[in-house]
Amino acid sequence: MLAAEPVSDGLREGAAVESRARGSTHRPGAAGPDGGSPTGCRTRGCLLGPLVALHFDVGFVEVRKDRVASSDSDVWLQRTTPPDYQDRHLTLGFRKSLVTSGDRVLFVDDWIETGGQANAAHLLVEDAEATWIGAATVVDALHSNQVRRQLNVRSLLHVREL
Numbered sequence: 001m002l003a004a005e006p007v008s009d010g011l012r013e014g015a016a017v018e019s020r021a022r023g024s025t026h027r028p029g030a031a032g033p034d035g036g037s038p039t040g041c042r043t044r045g046c047l048l049g050p051l052v053a054l055h056f057d058v059g060f061v062e063v064r065k066d067r068v069a070s071s072d073s074d075v076w077l078q079r080t081t082p083p084d085y086q087d088r089h090l091t092l093g094f095r096k097s098l099v100t101s102g103d104r105v106l107f108v109d110d111w112i113e114t115g116g117q118a119n120a121a122h123l124l125v126e127d128a129e130a131t132w133i134g135a136a137t138v139v140d141a142l143h144s145n146q147v148r149r150q151l152n153v154r155s156l157l158h159v160r161e162l
């Protein structure tokens with residue numbers, strides 16, 4: 001869906017600035033059309049996710065990173081990532097009640113590099129017995145084609161274009 005949109009100069013420039021800010025190897029942060037629920041990793045993913053959700057008039061669910069246990073009694077689904085681009089093992093999660101078996105989920109983020117966070121989100125969607133549509137990112141910096149295929153990643157730009 002995002003890949004069908006023309007890439008504006010502003011978007012390309014924004015991604016390039018982000019790339020420079022993080023160094024040449026890194027980047028800038030989940031979501032669903034057609035009745036699906038966009039999900040988004042804070043913080044950048046949480047800027048993009050709601051915009052995509054508004055565009056498709058569907059719900060948005062934030063994927064929280066390393067959530068601090070709160071006082072509420074809600075049940076959370078949580079998964080720990082494999083090492084991400086910063087070699088971190090992050091615990092990602094969302095309230096169980098927010099994603100259910102009838103939902104179709106598109107993961108929206110600004111950047112994907114190892115695919116660690118998107119992979120954890122994929123497992124969370126499976127835990128919720130919902131359907132994973134794929135991952136839509138602004139920049140694809142994946143090194144592995146296997147991850148791209150497995151998670152059905154679609155991006156506006158490849159990191160080589162920055």
Ligand SMILES: O=P(O)(O)OC[C@H]1O[C@H](OP(=O)(O)OP(=O)(O)O)[C@H](O)[C@@H]1O
Pocket residue numbers: 027028029041042043044045083084085086109110111112113114115116117118
């Ligand atoms: O493919 P991976 O290796 O998992 O990396 C991708 C993630 O890394 C960045 O988020 P970051 O953790 O830097 O936080 P941010 O969302 O606050 O930018 C990016 O926004 C993705 O969420």
